[in-house]
Amino acid sequence: MKGMTVIVKTISSWVKILIFIFGIYIILFGHLSPGGGFPGGVILASSFILLMLAFSRQEAEKYFPLSVASKFDCIGALLFILLALMGLGFGINAFFWNFLQQEYLAAHETVLKLISAGSIPLYNIFIGLKVCASLFLVIVVLSMTRPELPSEQEQHLEE
Amino acid sequence: MIYALCFLLFMIGLYCTVVKKNMVKIVLGILVMEYAVNLFLILLGFRTKGVAPIIDRHALEGGQLTELFVNTSVDPLPQALVLTAIVISLGSLALIISVCIRIYNKYGTFDITQIRRLKG
Amino acid sequence: MNIPLPLFVAVPLFAAFVLPIFGKKGKSAATFLANVVTLGLVAMAVSTLGRTAVYQIGRWPIPFGINLVLDGLSSLVLVAVTVVSAAAMLFSVRYMEQYTAKSKFLCLFMLMVAGMNGVVLSGDMFNLFVFIEIASLSSYALVAFGCEAEELEASFKYMVLGQIASLFILFAVAITYAQTGYLNMAYISQSVAASGMSKGLYFAVALFIVGFGLKAALVPFHAWLPDAHPSAPAPISAMLSGVLIKTLGVYALARVLFNVFGIFTLSDLHIEISWIIIGLAILSMITGAFLAFGQTDIKRLMAYSSVSQVGYIVLGLGLGGLIISKGLNPAWALLALLGGLFHLVNHSVYKSLLFLSSGSIQMSTGTRDMTQMGGLANKLPVTGTTATIASAAIAGVPPFSGFWSKLIIVIAAVQAHYYWIGAVVVFVSLCTLIMYLKLQKNVFLGELPENLKDITEQKGTMKISLIVLAVLCVVMGLLLLVPALKEGVLEPAAQSLASGAEYAVNVIQMAR
Numbered sequence: 103m104k105g106m107t108v109i110v111k112t113i114s115s116w117v118k119i120l121i122f123i124f125g126i127y128i129i130l131f132g133h134l135s136p137g138g139g140f141p142g143g144v145i146l147a148s149s150f151i152l153l154m155l156a157f158s159r160q161e162a163e164k165y166f167p168l169s170v171a172s173k174f175d176c177i178g179a180l181l182f183i184l185l186a187l188m189g190l191g192f193g194i195n196a197f198f199w200n201f202l203q204q205e206y207l208a209a210h211e212t213v214l215k216l217i218s219a220g221s222i223p224l225y226n227i228f229i230g231l232k233v234c235a236s237l238f239l240v241i242v243v244l245s246m247t248r249p250e251l252p253s254e255q256e257q258h259l260e261e
Numbered sequence: 262m263i264y265a266l267c268f269l270l271f272m273i274g275l276y277c278t279v280v281k282k283n284m285v286k287i288v289l290g291i292l293v294m295e296y297a298v299n300l301f302l303i304l305l306g307f308r309t310k311g312v313a314p315i316i317d318r319h320a321l322e323g324g325q326l327t328e329l330f331v332n333t334s335v336d337p338l339p340q341a342l343v344l345t346a347i348v349i350s351l352g353s354l355a356l357i358i359s360v361c362i363r364i365y366n367k368y369g370t371f372d373i374t375q376i377r378r379l380k381g
Numbered sequence: 382m383n384i385p386l387p388l389f390v391a392v393p394l395f396a397a398f399v400l401p402i403f404g405k406k407g408k409s410a411a412t413f414l415a416n417v418v419t420l421g422l423v424a425m426a427v428s429t430l431g432r433t434a435v436y437q438i439g440r441w442p443i444p445f446g447i448n449l450v451l452d453g454l455s456s457l458v459l460v461a462v463t464v465v466s467a468a469a470m471l472f473s474v475r476y477m478e479q480y481t482a483k484s485k486f487l488c489l490f491m492l493m494v495a496g497m498n499g500v501v502l503s504g505d506m507f508n509l510f511v512f513i514e515i516a517s518l519s520s521y522a523l524v525a526f527g528c529e530a531e532e533l534e535a536s537f538k539y540m541v542l543g544q545i546a547s548l549f550i551l552f553a554v555a556i557t558y559a560q561t562g563y564l565n566m567a568y569i570s571q572s573v574a575a576s577g578m579s580k581g582l583y584f585a586v587a588l589f590i591v592g593f594g595l596k597a598a599l600v601p602f603h604a605w606l607p608d609a610h611p612s613a614p615a616p617i618s619a620m621l622s623g624v625l626i627k628t629l630g631v632y633a634l635a636r637v638l639f640n641v642f643g644i645f646t647l648s649d650l651h652i653e654i655s656w657i658i659i660g661l662a663i664l665s666m667i668t669g670a671f672l673a674f675g676q677t678d679i680k681r682l683m684a685y686s687s688v689s690q691v692g693y694i695v696l697g698l699g700l701g702g703l704i705i706s707k708g709l710n711p712a713w714a715l716l717a718l719l720g721g722l723f724h725l726v727n728h729s730v731y732k733s734l735l736f737l738s739s740g741s742i743q744m745s746t747g748t749r750d751m752t753q754m755g756g757l758a759n760k761l762p763v764t765g766t767t768a769t770i771a772s773a774a775i776a777g778v779p780p781f782s783g784f785w786s787k788l789i790i791v792i793a794a795v796q797a798h799y800y801w802i803g804a805v806v807v808f809v810s811l812c813t814l815i816m817y818l819k820l821q822k823n824v825f826l827g828e829l830p831e832n833l834k835d836i837t838e839q840k841g842t843m844k845i846s847l848i849v850l851a852v853l854c855v856v857m858g859l860l861l862l863v864p865a866l867k868e869g870v871l872e873p874a875a876q877s878l879a880s881g882a883e884y885a886v887n888v889i890q891m892a893r
Contacts, residue, residue: 301552
């Protein structure tokens with residue numbers, strides 16, 4: 103795959119960093135302004151997909167190999183479930199309870215600051231990680247399939 | 262009245278799914294139906310002259326937060342439902358498109374009248 | 382010991398995301414862990430029998446938060462789901478060696494189990510929809526697992542129809558929220574009981590019947606089942622036909638119609654809602670039985686038979702609803718509901734046994750076509766015996782479990798003076814018997830063809846799961862005959878449906 107023209111390649115190589123930082127901003131401020139884990143993850147994934155479109159799929163895979171993406175996918179979901187299960191340590195009916203806010207931070211009344219609302223920003227980060235890895239995997243795998251036309255199949259048979 | 266229009270959009274999507282012969286058009290019909298249902302859900306929470314259900318510093322320091330929120334903001338619950346529904350439809354769209362691509366690899370066509378090996 | 386209810390969903394989800402990390406090298410470790418998880422789920426499910434609980438997630442009180450509800454019906458269906466999934470997982474240890482991506486299979490299987498557990502335990506309408514979607518999406522991927530041409534075609538048809546069904550369900554949930562203002566099942570039930578049904582709610586119930594009917598493969602909506610169930614790998618066919626169509630379709634329909642909306646009459650048209658359900662059920666029973674006669678593919682015949690048997694289950698439920706709404710003797714309604722739910726559990730066990738033994742036959746002989754087989758009873762002893770037991774059970778031969786559940790439905794129909802329903806049930810039982818006699822004759826009796834002279838039984842854990850399910854087929858008749866088991870297991874389930882609006886009262890009381 104050849105990739106696009108020089109102008110597109112140059113600009114996308116610095117815009118991709120801006121998109122990445124914007125995605126991280128949306129994930130981190132998810133409890134204060136619209137956004138959160140899922141849209142932030144989609145924006146993070148789109149920065150890698152921009153790389154794939156402007157250069158070639160091999161370049162994108164050099165930055166973010168498929169095996170690493172698949173591991174991040176599983177790890178993001180695992181951390182989410184572990185954080186939800188940790189609530190059970192505070193009582194039998196506290197699955198998914200916001201234990202960081204209610205137990206540890208209840209003394210500090212912080213509202214509308216970046217570090218507030220307990221475990222909700224952590225949930226956002228794990229979901230953002232998982233969504234980024236998943237969407238990147240989906241789009242790269244979809245672009246890997248090549249149609250087998252009947253004439254190619256006959257050539258294979260002849261060989 | 263506007264809910265009837267949402268239902269009309271849903272029926273247009275259903276028509277597209279049922280009548281068209283190209284597999285990708287069938288998938289697009291499903292997408293139109295998803296949009297119609299999401300639109301219906303969001304419109305349920307609407308309130309004329311309502312504001313977005315976000316609390317910011319002015320509202321917090323102005324006092325009387327609860328009354329302000331309950332009297333002027335739109336219903337935030339359908340918005341949460343729609344977020345979940347959009348994520349689910351993204352997952353199913355990825356799956357159905359990849360199956361379409363694999364079917365094209367095997368059968369060589371997108372036309373469903375020619376993809377009929379399972380009969381009876 | 383009181384197990385917190387979210388563990389039924391959280392443990393399979395955790396396993397689903399841990400298992401792919403093992404990769405290709407840790408395949409046997411991953412399989413072992415998966416089997417341990419499913420067997421642990423069986424133990425957990427059996428420990429919930431006889432207990433009722435409400436769990437509020439995140440300690441948010443009920444109308445604001447999501448809750449999980451465990452009552453008699455939930456624990457019965459949970460036991461059925463976990464037992465069938467444990468048997469299928471044990472079978473797949475050897476069977477899935479034929480496919481390449483086993484770690485992805487384990488991940489998807491665990492996601493499907495987590496989704497089904499969530500559907501059964503959910504106490505909130507939108508939560509029900511989300512778990513239905515989780516289970517459905519993983520089943521679409523599992524049907525297409527082998528990536529052959531026919532499997533992909535079947536999966537595409539299944540996916541399109543399944544997505545349409547899910548959209549109908551979501552539309553109905555949205556309309557319910559608009560009309561009542563709540564999403565929690567208990568609060569919707571109280572709101573409907575207080576202010577009656579309006580036109581919007583009638584429309585929502587119609588959409589629910591279509592959506593859940595599509596998931597349960599009732600007859601106008603069954604077109605995906607005969608393609609999807611044969612194309613899936615055998616343990617997945619067992620799961621799909623054995624538990625998925627029942628939790629996503631029949632359980633959800635029963636919960637919404639009996640407990641949330643209450644059995645009502647369409648007063649303008651003077652038709653009971655139960656007659657619509659009974660009509661769909663009878664149509665499914667007859668169509669499924671007739672269409673199964675001409676099939677030559679073993680799994681396709683069993684898939685059409687599933688359509689017919691789901692009709693039995695829905696007939697039992699509809700009959701119970703009819704008796705309740707007409708105000709006749711409530712003991713008859715309890716009997717009809719008991720018959721329907723007992724048939725649900727029975728059918729899970731013997732249909733999954735049939736599909737697993739067809740998988741064993743396919744692995745040994747390499748074909749699914751009945752006309753190319755014959756006389757396999759000597760070559761495959763374990764598979765032959767268990768398949769014979771399962772066929773006898775599904776056809777209603779005493780003393781296997783299928784006879785008792787069909788008998789109860791006939792008795793309930795006759796007691797309520799609907800003699801023609803009893804006659805239809807007996808007639809379709811005869812058709813089922815003919816269908817399975819044909820299967821037995823073509824596959825196990827008769828002459829052995831030339832090319833199959835050297836086949837042997839497959840070794841390994843496949844035999845264990847077949848034998849366990851066959852023993853359950855024989856023994857489950859005891860669930861009805863032993864009074865202690867009947868009152869402990871089956872009657873709470875039927876009671877929780879028959880009590881209707883008391884579900885809401887119990888939930889709100891237990892949550893306080």
